[in-house]
Amino acid sequence: MPKTLVIVVATLAWLSLAPAPPAVRTVAPIRPPAQAQARSGAVSSPLMRPGHAVRYWTAERQAAAHAAGLPGTSAGPRGAPPGGTANLAGTRRHSVPAAKRLTPGGDANGYARVRRPYTRAATSRITGRLFFVNAGGHGDSCSASVVRSAAEKLVVTAAHCVYSVPAGAANGRWHQHFAFVPAYDGRAATVKKREPYGRWGGRRAWKPDGYTGLTGGDWNSVHDIALIEVGPRKRTLQKAVGAFTPMRSQGGRHTIATMGYPGVLGRQPYDGRDQLWCLGRTRQATGMVLGATLPAALPAAPAEARRSVTTARPGRLETHNCHLHKGHSGGPWLVKGTRDLVGVLSAGKEDGYAAGNAVANALNAEGYGTIVRRADPRGVYDALSIKLRGPARPVRRGASVTVTATVRMRGLMAAARVPVTLTLAGEATLTATGGATCVREPAKASCTIAAIHPRRPVRVTATIAVARDARAPLRVAGHVASTALDPSRNDNSSTLRLTTRS
Template sequence: MSRRRILLVLAVAGTALTPPGLAADAGDVPQVDASPVMDPRRAVEYWTASNQSHADAADLPGHTAPPPGAERTPGMGRSPGTRSGVGRGVPDGSRLTPGGDVNGYARVARPYGGSAASRATGRLFLLDADGGRRSCTGAVVRSAGGLLVATAAHCVYGVSRRTGQGTWSSNLAFVPAYDGQGKGAPYGAWGVRRVWKPHAYTGAGMWDWDSVYDIALVEVGKRGSATLQDTVGAFTPMRGRAGRYTVVSMGYPSDPPYDGSHQLWCLGRTTVTPGYIRPMGTSGRLHTVNCHLYGGNSGGPWLDRSTGLLVGVLSSGAGDVPGDGYSVANPLGAEGYGVLVRQADPGGVYDALSVKGTRSPGRVTATVRMGGLMAAAQVPVTFRLPRGLSLAPGSSCAAVRQRVACTIAVVRPGSPARVSIPIKGRAPAHRKITVSVTSTSLDPNPRDNTHTFPNR
């Protein structure tokens, strides 16, 4: 029985077991696997224009856990890129992309260097576990070293059909703004030096083939003294969990009817769908029915349309069931992406939230800053009021006795965010107000996460 068929059978049966051998404590810190050091020059030499044009799409896994309330029908769990499937497309009422085709895709305007998002999106070429020429999509992400690309783990690691052994992909090369109908590699090809993935991703079964573990980071080599980030820019990743966004998905689908020569995009609205959460701790994944994304698009960026921040990378989907196709991306949680980037870019700081407060008559205000390379979504901010003071009417924050809980939607690097609450009452002069902001284990200096207000 094929792996995809096994996934479908188990999913239909409603399997909800803890993966064998994995700890049940969601607080456990996941382990990271690093590939051997690779030869970037060898990869660039291998991926000639001819070899690039003959690269097949890496399989896009079928999503095995539909959103709550979704009725599972035969065919769910299959890759939309399988040639045996008959793509029926996004229903007319769900197609949001202006000028989009039946699957929701529209072509990005050429030249691809014309926009920051297009430059930072590229085609990732590789030889899979059996030496087959394949391609995925990758997104350049901000890093201290300037050399990192985010993609899906199933693009960089797989199980050989011949030997049954898990194997790193080889001869990986990233081509930002790839244009198969124009200049090909307007910013050059960047050979890969090393790859990182969650240890829990084995490529062998349902527990990771379609799960929160399906995310990876790729480090490319330099071209002379230039870094990839210096050359094409980079997306700012947003630390967060699955939620409701309007996203722009970008990538290079290369399963028929697509050939990988065009950079395409799709507009979608996301909801939260379950994912296998232990031990990574990420609650949920990003799910859209507005885009039926095809093989070769794996690892492609999902960008929050309102901010341009990177909120996830494409992991799985199904597009061959009428009215029931969808695509799924993994969010960039601190427990997943954060742990990977700490290994891949040890010189980078990825969570450095800090808070300071000011007080005026009848009101206190907290200013939250991000000193790291990631943005943070849904940041909890907590005011603690001394007895005698309480939250006054007119606030969207929630109070339980002297504790007032607020949430800031997004805190971006270099852009302070503020939250203010009205207060009433009178407290003794020696009783002080404090405010704290919640960061993660990635924060190197948690001491500045709490601030005590002056009395007056």
């Protein structure tokens, strides 16, 4: 039996034998459902009536809406109540320690109010509050934002904001009556100011088919992302408020700004009526090998056992600078100072735990890509290309020459950390590179472009020293890696032939 498997099996055996503390509720199994692990496509909701949702969500119903919960990423201090704890000195634990708060004027969760009116800034206009009737029949809300698409009418949010398993049910159900209100201002005196761009009813929702909504399964998972198509109006939603550019990535390190509408009724500014924001630094999220963290009801596992089941989770971002209440689910994570959408808020610890955190799903080809292909079939997304150029004249032997690789994105997406490879064949040596972060060998450069955007090409250069006794022509090959979202891979590679002379 492989060593890794032995460790995981031993850890599960320890969990099954450990005595449960008294008076603790039963915890759902931590293994994801087998059917969720095998799925990799997308499913859509039945068609809905956008006009009905617009009429349903009156100001009174909006004010009474609760907030969708955040799937927990890990347990807080054992025995600590969700509403906050006290340390030995009698002071309240803060969700984000003061030294980790990056937002100017940020509170104990790292957040501050967005300046009103929300129509003033593009990021505030594009972000909004999403109202819906959940699978249990109750009025609920999440956060959401408009995402760039060919259809110009797509809203991105978390999958648990569109689909869930009601209490007592064995299977999940779609939520109903979606209404997206961009730049929602719950403290405005009139409906016109409260909904400056109107109320947009949902027509259909999409989620990865791996998302089942089962707690202890994939509720806190890379499948927790969704799209909603809003109904038609005189002009598209994207033309009315703008849109964020989806940035393909697998997570990693970014400085991000996030906005949203936490909704704890009666608690300002966390009552769903204010748009809040937070500045954070992200890293690759970590979690258990089996897809979940240890339940709070179990006693602390030995340190060796915990290390054996904790690993990085590609496709997810985590920050310990921001920690927000339920209702912020589905809110956008943007690269600071841009409109590049790198993640959608998915999970976090309960409010009041020390060292609170938040986790977002990255917009990768495996998750976001599967649903956007269904929701926006006319859209071209990850269309990368590369073209090599060099001198038109023969290269003198013993001299150096510079070759330029121009990488372009022709799709609707941006992309982070794009791999580019340059390979040299012939009597010459790569001596320098530029325009990207490269690991250089004598005849090969493995480079990474930090970010690439539509209509903003990136140029990677390679300086080549030609041998004094070179006789055969030199061949330079370039390749840029794209994904299944690229409709054509014919332009992902390029070659250049350089002749030599004395």
